[in-house]
Amino acid sequence: MEQSESTEPTLAVKVGTMAATLAAGWVAQKLIKTIWEKSTGKDAPIDLDADDIPILQAITFAAVTGGAAVLARRLARQGVAKAVDRRAHQVSTV
Numbered sequence: 001m002e003q004s005e006s007t008e009p010t011l012a013v014k015v016g017t018m019a020a021t022l023a024a025g026w027v028a029q030k031l032i033k034t035i036w037e038k039s040t041g042k043d044a045p046i047d048l049d050a051d052d053i054p055i056l057q058a059i060t061f062a063a064v065t066g067g068a069a070v071l072a073r074r075l076a077r078q079g080v081a082k083a084v085d086r087r088a089h090q091v092s093t094v
Helices: 011-040 056-094
Strands: none
Touching: 011 056
């Protein structure tokens, strides 16, 4: 019984975390794009290295998207971990 409680994540947890992270990242990207366009009145930058994008705008957009990516990854990982814990608890009480 001790081996099954290893701290190494199972393949199912890894796959679930990856899928949840991709989905959360996609949602975050769409949300940021929408908020950016509504708040600035301009399209969200696509190529941050383009010369026609002011440096402050590029830095701001990169910081916002980077922060959202970290948040999405953490929330996805925590959500999968909670779901796995709930499932393990259900299985162990049966």
